[in-house]
Amino acid sequence: MFYYLAEKTEVVDEKERLQKNKVAGWKYGYNAEIDTVIISKNGTLGQVFVVNGLNIGLPEKPPHKEIINWDKTAKNQIWQREEMPSKLTQATQSKHEDYINQEYDRREQGVWIYINGKAVYLSRTYYFFIQWIREGNKYPNFRIIQNELMLYWEACKADERSFGICFVKPRRFGWSVLGYTELLESGTVEENKILGIISKKGTDAKKIFARMVRSFKRLPFFFMPELDGTTTPKSELVFAEQSRKRKIGEEVMAGQGLDTSISWHNTEINAMDGDEIFRSLLDEVGKFPKDVPFAEYWSIVQTSHTIGSEIVGKTMAGSTVNAMKKGGAEFKSVYEDSDPRERMESGETKSGLYKLMIPAKYCLAGFFDIYGFSVVDNPKEPYVNDLGKIKTEGSAQYLKNKLDALKGKPDKWNERLRQFPDTERDAFREEASDCEFNLKKLIEQIDYNDYELNDKFDGEKNYYGNDLVERGNLMWKNGIQDSEVIWVSDYENGRWFWRKDSHPPEEFKNKKEMKMVNGHLSWTPMAKHVGCIGADPYNRDRGADGRGSKGAITGSTKTNTSAMLNDVVFCEYIDRARTVTQYFEDVIMTCVYTSMPLLGELSNEAFLTHVRDRWYRNYSSNNPFKKWSELSPTEKKLGGAPPQDQKIADEQMYCTEAFVEDFVGVSEDESNRPIGTIGNMVFTRTLMQIRDVDLKNRTKYDAYISFSLSRLGNQSRSVVEVAPPKKFVNPFAIFNNDGVISKRIN
Numbered sequence: 001m002f003y004y005l006a007e008k009t010e011v012v013d014e015k016e017r018l019q020k021n022k023v024a025g026w027k028y029g030y031n032a033e034i035d036t037v038i039i040s041k042n043g044t045l046g047q048v049f050v051v052n053g054l055n056i057g058l059p060e061k062p063p064h065k066e067i068i069n070w071d072k073t074a075k076n077q078i079w080q081r082e083e084m085p086s087k088l089t090q091a092t093q094s095k096h097e098d099y100i101n102q103e104y105d106r107r108e109q110g111v112w113i114y115i116n117g118k119a120v121y122l123s124r125t126y127y128f129f130i131q132w133i134r135e136g137n138k139y140p141n142f143r144i145i146q147n148e149l150m151l152y153w154e155a156c157k158a159d160e161r162s163f164g165i166c167f168v169k170p171r172r173f174g175w176s177v178l179g180y181t182e183l184l185e186s187g188t189v190e191e192n193k194i195l196g197i198i199s200k201k202g203t204d205a206k207k208i209f210a211r212m213v214r215s216f217k218r219l220p221f222f223f224m225p226e227l228d229g230t231t232t233p234k235s236e237l238v239f240a241e242q243s244r245k246r247k248i249g250e251e252v253m254a255g256q257g258l259d260t261s262i263s264w265h266n267t268e269i270n271a272m273d274g275d276e277i278f279r280s281l282l283d284e285v286g287k288f289p290k291d292v293p294f295a296e297y298w299s300i301v302q303t304s305h306t307i308g309s310e311i312v313g314k315t316m317a318g319s320t321v322n323a324m325k326k327g328g329a330e331f332k333s334v335y336e337d338s339d340p341r342e343r344m345e346s347g348e349t350k351s352g353l354y355k356l357m358i359p360a361k362y363c364l365a366g367f368f369d370i371y372g373f374s375v376v377d378n379p380k381e382p383y384v385n386d387l388g389k390i391k392t393e394g395s396a397q398y399l400k401n402k403l404d405a406l407k408g409k410p411d412k413w414n415e416r417l418r419q420f421p422d423t424e425r426d427a428f429r430e431e432a433s434d435c436e437f438n439l440k441k442l443i444e445q446i447d448y449n450d451y452e453l454n455d456k457f458d459g460e461k462n463y464y465g466n467d468l469v470e471r472g473n474l475m476w477k478n479g480i481q482d483s484e485v486i487w488v489s490d491y492e493n494g495r496w497f498w499r500k501d502s503h504p505p506e507e508f509k510n511k512k513e514m515k516m517v518n519g520h521l522s523w524t525p526m527a528k529h530v531g532c533i534g535a536d537p538y539n540r541d542r543g544a545d546g547r548g549s550k551g552a553i554t555g556s557t558k559t560n561t562s563a564m565l566n567d568v569v570f571c572e573y574i575d576r577a578r579t580v581t582q583y584f585e586d587v588i589m590t591c592v593y594t595s596m597p598l599l600g601e602l603s604n605e606a607f608l609t610h611v612r613d614r615w616y617r618n619y620s621s622n623n624p625f626k627k628w629s630e631l632s633p634t635e636k637k638l639g640g641a642p643p644q645d646q647k648i649a650d651e652q653m654y655c656t657e658a659f660v661e662d663f664v665g666v667s668e669d670e671s672n673r674p675i676g677t678i679g680n681m682v683f684t685r686t687l688m689q690i691r692d693v694d695l696k697n698r699t700k701y702d703a704y705i706s707f708s709l710s711r712l713g714n715q716s717r718s719v720v721e722v723a724p725p726k727k728f729v730n731p732f733a734i735f736n737n738d739g740v741i742s743k744r745i746n
Helices: 014-022 093-109 124-132 144-158 175-187 202-216 294-305 328-336 395-404 410-419 439-451 580-594 605-613 633-638 646-663 684-692 702-714
Strands: 007-009 029-031 036-038 048-051 054-057 111-115 118-122 164-168 194-198 236-239 260-264 279-283 314-319 353-357 469-476 485-489 496-499 512-517 520-525 531-536 551-557 569-575 598-600
Touching (some): 036 144, 144 164, 175 202, 175 314, 202 260, 202 279, 410 439, 439 684, 485 580, 551 702, 646 702, 684 702
Antiparallel strands (some): 469 496, 496 569, 512 520, 531 551
């Protein structure tokens, strides 16, 4: 039963469901007819819940008196571990057959229990965990949210299309112990299997293994297979004999041994490669070292879970998330490719895994009631938590208060939100120190665009705009170059994204004049006082890193008196046109449509040569930090900003920094807008590039370059010729009076 992570759904006619229940006709695994993963082991189908687009069918709830706690009032229906009969030993096990069989059945099929009046289905692995896994002197506390994770994991195991789970885990959730519980539960019953553990470091995997061995040694004897080797193994736990109970005097026949092993591995790129792996626990995969990037490692170990095209093993990959530059980006890449709602023709996700993220508010220590339910919202009355303390607030309010206290400390605010995430976006936040600009403001704006403006991204990360942005193309009217540029909406294939409220007004749209400027006779823009177009060109179909090269165009305004908004980005273009020449023409059309000048990166002469040859040289702004006499012959001929000029690169950074502080995110002073108002930057892809850019290697951040050039072109600056100081001339004669006759010396 799901209470936090899923919603009920209907997938089958009720009459058909009940008829098949009568004959135990529902098979464990994926049922394509009803698009549901059935995790029931007894042939029944009860309620179906949907998690991340994955339908999960639970078993039918059994009769009232077959549910644990049926004979207690709702108030007294709590989880209580059932102690093993005191007189049960290997010698007396025949007298306790019913109890032992009951435990095997629950381990095999899961179990139903009433908790505070609610019927809860415990997955088979979770029951094994809370009933039999002990670390130290105590057994684990019962947590509904942990059970929901393990129900999802059960679906991953049951679904033949899945390699397992990719889990963004909250802190202090108990993921590691749940992971090694799965290894123990399956490893002690499956024959001829190999199971493995890897973590962010070999020492961490070794610690998990040692914890698992200690828990193994505390299992009841009827669950413990004999070991092949030492009773305290350091690296590999090998099961020699079946874990099923033996009758007194029964001999183990040849071939009845389990021959199953569980071992830990050092964090190396080929760990577990080459073996057929039945179960793997991949812990802290968001913190793997640089020489073992998780995305690459998963592509290797994934093959160890297959024979041909058949999936024969499952993995539990989970982690809290490190900063993007410290392993988080690799984890994010795999996680985003693990959405069950986005599948290849084979039915698998791109990674083969199924993703899951649990918000911190559902699993925060101190905010569970005595029944194991999460107390998220503020209760109407004080309650006693599972630690025996009286509480008056819920976890959501507690987390909000902690976050609000850090609003004046953006680095700590960001880190707190990353450590205790409410959304996937929170979990994969960068460290503030990894961002060249004000990360808090960038995140505030990105989140606002997502949740308030309804940013539309598809599974391939293609962008379709938001409520304030429209998608379309610019075209020459009737196909006649240098005539009039028109806007044509195209939601699916448009290369431009334009603010709906910021198309150029008629006073200067498509206005241009032929003028002679600095010896260049060409078309000249009429709206230099309004804004500037920034452009980052490309001149080949594929970059050195193998990715398809893209051209970027950004249009932004300065403070102006026209009908256009002040200090906003009004258009964004991040695309690869059919040809390089088409991109060049796209830049020209943007400039003509807006009648604004261009500051383009002079990274190759082909781009600005095309602009000049099309009679638009006077649209191309010159290097803003040089006098005309200081320009190189190429700069005089073409204009533009050379990317190797460090002065320009620095000023691009300063312009971007100022824009982020003044016009992005929530205002914290009244210098540009009222306190508490959100910024007016609606282009999320550009914000993401500003957030991610590495200023020492800007090559792949096309939108950052075009944006910063646009802002640089909007700055009011003039470089004037400064005449050298005139030499002082003394109007009076000067004489040398040494000797008999004075001599004039000037």
